[in-house]
Amino acid sequence: MRKRIRLQELRVGMFVDEVESGSQDGSVRFSPFLVSSPTDIRLMMNSNVMTVVIDVGKGRDIEPAAVNTRPFDRAHFETTLLQTFSANDVSRARRCIEETKPHIRKVVSAARVKGGFASDAADVAVKGIMSAASSNAGALIGVAKLKEKDEITFLHSLAVSALMISFGRTLGLAEEDVRLLGVGGLVHDLGKMALPNAILKNTGKLTDDEMELVRLHPRRGYELVSSLPNTPRQVLDICLHHHEKFDGSGYPSGLSGERIPYVARVAAICDVYDALTTIRPYKPAWSQAEATNMMMKSPGHFDPDLLAAFVSNMVISGTLR
Known part of the structure; x- marks a missing residue:
């Protein structure tokens, strides 16, 4: 199962399947990877990345309390x-x-x-x-x-x-x-x-x-x-x-x-x-x-x-x- 999360919610153990750049032009490209250390997260933070898509079947899931399930109001x-x-x-x-x-x-x-x-x-x-x-x-x-x-x-x-x-x-x-x-x-x-x-x-x-x-x-x-x-x-x-x-x-x-x-x-x-x-x-x-x-x-x-x-x-x- 794939979930789109904000970069601030990324944690060690998550499997990143896709990234979305703030510029909408795809200029930030990453191959799918497993976040294995805080260094991986810092790399993403220092890049022009807005959100990431994680695959919870291949890595850690987001904490339940952090999931925004509310529909648009x-x-x-x-x-x-x-x-x-x-x-x-x-x-x-x-x-x-x-x-x-x-x-x-x-x-x-x-x-x-x-x-x-x-x-x-x-x-x-x-x-x-x-x-x-x-x-x-x-x-x-x-x-x-x-x-x-x-x-x-x-x-x-x-x-x-x-x-x-x-x-x-x-x-x-x-x-x-x-x-x-x-x-x-x-x-x-x-x-x-x-x-x-x-x-x-x-x-x-x-x-x-x-x-x-x-x-x-x-x-x-x-x-x-x-x-x-x-x-x-x-x-x-x-x-x-x-x-x-x-x-x-x-x-x-x-x-x-x-x-x-x-x-x-x-x-x-x-x-x-x-x-x-x-x-x-x-x-x-x-x-x-x-x-x-x-x-x-x-x-x-x-x-x-x-x-x-x-x-x-x-x-x-x-x-x-």
């Missing part, structure tokens, strides 16, 4: 939102999501069906996101945390766009530069639309061949977005380089340090943060503290100065709440 989620944000801000956030949904779907459809980039639809969507984020970015990102199975791609794009817009503003960037961050965040994963549905909807382990296809999505996204003349360089850089890592171990180009475009370094942080804090009916989310702690313990993944600014400006300051 939507009522509690709604109550928490209204305790954190005003009813007006929550309502406005939901309205923004509903109003931008058809435009984002148009962007996705153009990429999947026509192999092109619907820039006009992206611009309209980002205009709405910028407006809602100006009112209360935390409420918009909070509402978008809950991602049902058929909305994961759409809401992840919206949430990353909102995070990049909000973060860009805290960095003191000009509004046009902030807007381009928003557009880039919205379309950063557009290349995934070229992937087969079987891969896109797979919540289990991908084969090596499938993983190689996934790792092609930045280049495919770049090709889609660059098919439109005069697409801003910033948007292209976000599509192509948001999976680069500061130590040069990322892809597709293996860039390191400041050779990675600034906007792509911003995108990498926002992309992983949303992946970690996403709420799904079948899997609990990480708290802000858990997510940022894991990110800060991932040496070489992010620009350390930008990550420190994100934690200070977005989390500690209460922007996201």
Whole structure:
């Protein structure tokens, strides 16, 4: 029997069958193994790992008291939102999501069906996101945390766009530069639309061949977005380089340090943060503290100065709440 557990619940004697990286890109790869010492656990802690799947038929089971068997409580989620944000801000956030949904779907459809980039639809969507984020970015990102199975791609794009817009503003960037961050965040994963549905909807382990296809999505996204003349360089850089890592171990180009475009370094942080804090009916989310702690313990993944600014400006300051 296989069980998905948080990394903090991993113990010596457990058999790790699968890992899930916070960046959603499969960049952390482990062969199945038996945890034989605390060193194995520290190795996992120092890697970009979010959850692990253990096989209790081959190793130790999780302690009964630690198993989260509670079903997702939507009522509690709604109550928490209204305790954190005003009813007006929550309502406005939901309205923004509903109003931008058809435009984002148009962007996705153009990429999947026509192999092109619907820039006009992206611009309209980002205009709405910028407006809602100006009112209360935390409420918009909070509402978008809950991602049902058929909305994961759409809401992840919206949430990353909102995070990049909000973060860009805290960095003191000009509004046009902030807007381009928003557009880039919205379309950063557009290349995934070229992937087969079987891969896109797979919540289990991908084969090596499938993983190689996934790792092609930045280049495919770049090709889609660059098919439109005069697409801003910033948007292209976000599509192509948001999976680069500061130590040069990322892809597709293996860039390191400041050779990675600034906007792509911003995108990498926002992309992983949303992946970690996403709420799904079948899997609990990480708290802000858990997510940022894991990110800060991932040496070489992010620009350390930008990550420190994100934690200070977005989390500690209460922007996201």
